[in-house]
Each structure stands twice: as structure tokens, then as C-alpha cells.
Amino acid sequence: METTTETMVERELEIAASPETVWEFLVDPVKVARWFGKQAWLEPRPGGQYRVDVIGGHIAAGEFVELDPPRRLVHTFGWEPEGGQENPVPPGASRIEIELEPSGEGTTLKFRHTGLPDAEAAGSHAHGWDHYLARLVVAGGGGDPGEDRGPEGM
Amino acid sequence: MEAAVKAIAAPRRRQILTLVREDELSAGEIAAHFDVTRPAVSQHLNVLKEAGLVSERRNGTRRLYRARPEGLAELKEFLEEFWDERLSALKREAEKEERKRGDDD
Numbered sequence: 001m002e003t004t005t006e007t008m009v010e011r012e013l014e015i016a017a018s019p020e021t022v023w024e025f026l027v028d029p030v031k032v033a034r035w036f037g038k039q040a041w042l043e044p045r046p047g048g049q050y051r052v053d054v055i056g057g058h059i060a061a062g063e064f065v066e067l068d069p070p071r072r073l074v075h076t077f078g079w080e081p082e083g084g085q086e087n088p089v090p091p092g093a094s095r096i097e098i099e100l101e102p103s104g105e106g107t108t109l110k111f112r113h114t115g116l117p118d119a120e121a122a123g124s125h126a127h128g129w130d131h132y133l134a135r136l137v138v139a140g141g142g143g144d145p146g147e148d149r150g151p152e153g154m
Numbered sequence: 155m156e157a158a159v160k161a162i163a164a165p166r167r168r169q170i171l172t173l174v175r176e177d178e179l180s181a182g183e184i185a186a187h188f189d190v191t192r193p194a195v196s197q198h199l200n201v202l203k204e205a206g207l208v209s210e211r212r213n214g215t216r217r218l219y220r221a222r223p224e225g226l227a228e229l230k231e232f233l234e235e236f237w238d239e240r241l242s243a244l245k246r247e248a249e250k251e252e253r254k255r256g257d258d259d
Binding site: 011016022025036111 | 234237238240241242243244245246247248249251252255
């Protein structure tokens with residue numbers, strides 16, 4: 001059966017740091033917290049879980065799927081329930097793939113956020129609308145992702 | 155944009171949005187679908203309206219509500235901004251770390 005998984009965000013960026021250094025920022029909880037949230041708990045192995053307190057108690061969570069240091073990382077992505085309310089994009093609902101390639105002295109990072117099986121399960125008539133809703137909530141998580149904690153980050 | 159994100163953060167408001175996706179309904183008709191009071195529904199509708207996610211139309215004495223898909227389409231940008239900010243922070247922190255290591259050599 002054909003999958004209708006849609007790419008929601010795709011980005012490519014050059015980082016003036018080695019793939020080994022960048023990799024640490026994907027799997028070391030202290031370093032993950034420096035760019036992704038306030039605090040991170042990670043079990044960086046296939047099947048291992050992670051949780052990141054992104055902003056003010058909004059918890060992003062999922063499972064590591066694939067780790068090929070320092071080249072490729074795949075994990076699922078979603079939001080934990082808040083105030084007893086299930087998030088429409090629960091942990092595991094979408095998928096993030098990050099690839100690192102050496103580029104001169106630095107690294108090319110390729111980022112893809114895909115998925116949302118829930119939108120497919122919702123059925124065809126609901127597809128467009130629910131899909132939009134769901135992918136928004138991936139980003140929003142009920143939170144305020146606009147906050148930037150400044151260059152020091154700690 | 156932030157108003158729209160806050161608006162859809164509440165599960166009840168997402169349910170209302172789904173309900174008025176295809177049908178134009180009054181607050182009373184919407185309230186009949188849920189175990190909530192009509193004033194509560196009206197309050198949700200106000201939040202959705204202010205966020206640009208539903209439109210309101212008067213029909214005689216009735217006010218009818220319908221979803222505005224374009225209001226949500228704008229929010230795709232929001233998801234992109236979320237990751238752009240995160241990824242630029244990753245770049246900044248990784249480069250800072252690399253420079254620090256270079257200095258230590």
C-alpha cells in the first residue's frame with residue numbers, strides 16, 4: 001500500500017563544525033538542551049525513548065529509530081498530553097530524519113520532518129482539514145515556539 | 155499567528171473547527187454536539203474568530219459560523235519558523251562548541 005506520508009518541513013544548512021561535534025548536539029542531553037529546549041532526557045539507542053521540555057512544560061517526546069553516528073539519525077516526534085488532554089500529535093505520530101555529511105571543514109545538515117499517520121487514519125473526507133490541524137499542533141504543541149532564549153542558551 | 159496557535163491548542167476548539175469545516179452552524183447547534191454550555195461555546199467561537207480561524211455570518215437573527223481554511227494554511231509557516239529557529243540555534247551552538255575546542259588545542 002502506498003504511503004501518503006507528507007514532508008512538512010525540509011531544510012538544509014551548513015554548519016562550521018565537524019559531523020562528530022554536530023552529532024553530540026543530537027544525542028547528548030546537555031547539548032540537546034542548548035538548542036532544543038530547557039531540559040532533555042535521552043536514551044540514544046534504537047528503541048530508546050527521549051523527552052525534551054521544550055518550553056514551559058510542553059514536552060516533546062518520541063523514540064529513537066535509527067542511529068548511525070555521525071551520519072544519520074531518525075526519531076519519532078510528538079507531544080505528550082497536557083492537563084489530562086491527549087495531544088492530536090502524540091509521541092510517535094511524526095518522524096524526523098537528520099543526515100550529516102562532511103563538507104570541507106564543516107557539515108551539511110539535512111533535516112526532514114515528515115509523517116502524521118493520524119491524518120491518513122482520519123479518512124479521506126477529513127483529510128485536508130485534519131491534516132492541517134494535526135501538523136500545526138506538531139509545531140504548536142500548545143506552546144510558544146517563538147521564544148528564543150538568546151545566544152547563551154543557558 | 156500566535157493567537158491561532160493558542161486557539162487550536164485547546165482540544166474543544168479543534169473539535170468545533172472540525173464540526174464547522176463543512177457545515178455552517180449556529181452556536182446553539184454547535185453546543186448540541188458537546189456536553190458544554192452555550193456560553194462556553196460562544197467563548198470558544200470568539201477565540202477562533204479573533205484568530206481568523208472561523209468566519210461569522212448573520213442570517214436574520216441567527217449568527218452562523220464556518221471554518222476559514224486559509225486561516226490555518228497560514229500556520230504552515232509557523233511550523234517552518236519553529237524548525238528554522240531550532241535549527242539555527244543548533245548551528246550556533248555547534249559552531250560555538252567547535253570554536254571552543256579549536257581554542258583548547
